Amino acid sequence: MNKRIIVSSVIAGLIVFIWTNISFMLLPFHQMILFSFKDEGTLGAVLKANVDHPxxxxxxxxxxxxxxxxxxxxxxxxxxxxxxxxxxxxxxxxxxxxHPNGKEPFMAKTMLYAFLMNVLAAYIFSWLLMKANLVNYWEQVNFVALAALAGGVISHLPNLIWWGFPTNYTLLALIDLIIGWFLGGMVIAKVIKK
Structure with missing residues (x-):
């Protein structure tokens, strides 16, 4: 396995992981579009009474x-x-x-899975970039960002179209992807130099 792909995958995956955490935990945008129920206790009891399994x-x-x-x-x-x-x-x-019977929060485990997901995506983008015929650094960075956007369109727009997810929620998810993978693409393009 090419060492450059592994190095770029781990570093870019970490950069995107950090960006995602900044976006969700420090910036106000996600809190502005995620709402709470008026009476969680009553709703939780109704859901639990009407749901047999996760x-x-x-x-x-x-x-x-x-x-x-x-x-x-x-x-x-x-x-x-x-x-x-x-x-x-x-x-x-x-x-x-x-999850009618609750779910273990496993914050450390969830964070690890999120990081590994980003490393896997960075590996795929690194491999694709090595196969692409792009020599300009910014073309390579944009290639990664656009590939991430394509993945976001495929994965997020169906929820908007079929299930009525709010437009602002969907746009924020796509913006997060573009920013995160533009930053990740800067690392990938630097490490995967041709």
Whole structure:
């Protein structure tokens, strides 16, 4: 394995990890778009009473295929579809990951996984950059930032489109990626010189 790729991956991964932590913990933008519920205790009890296992839940439920284990007819599926559309219009509409019995915070473990994720992404970007025919430093930096943006578009825009994630939340996620990987790209381009 090329030593330059490993070095660039670890350093760039660390830079992006640091940027992400600065963005989330020190800058006010994420706190401005993440909200709290009015009564967490009551809502938590309702969720716990209605959720059997950890997973991603949608309200209203989009289950059109069967009801109580029985396959639905074409007419029943159409009626269920129309009913769900009306429920979505009325609200609330929810798309959420729930852990009904709690979850260990594992802040150190979570931070380690986030760092390793960034190192893996930096490794992929380093490898791609070595294969690209770019000689100018800033072209290489922009290549990494645009590759990260492409990944962000693929991963964040579906949540905006399908699940109604707020535009400001999605834009902030994309801006975080661009800034973080522009900084990471500066390291990668410097280490992966051709």
């Amino acid at each position: 997973g991603v839940y949608v309200l209203p439920s989009p289950n059109f295929g069967s009801k109580d284990g029985q396959k639905r007819t074409k007419e029943e599926k159409k009626a269920a579809w129309l009913e769900s559309q009306e429920k979505i219009r009325r609200g609330p509409f929810v798309f959420v990951s729930i």
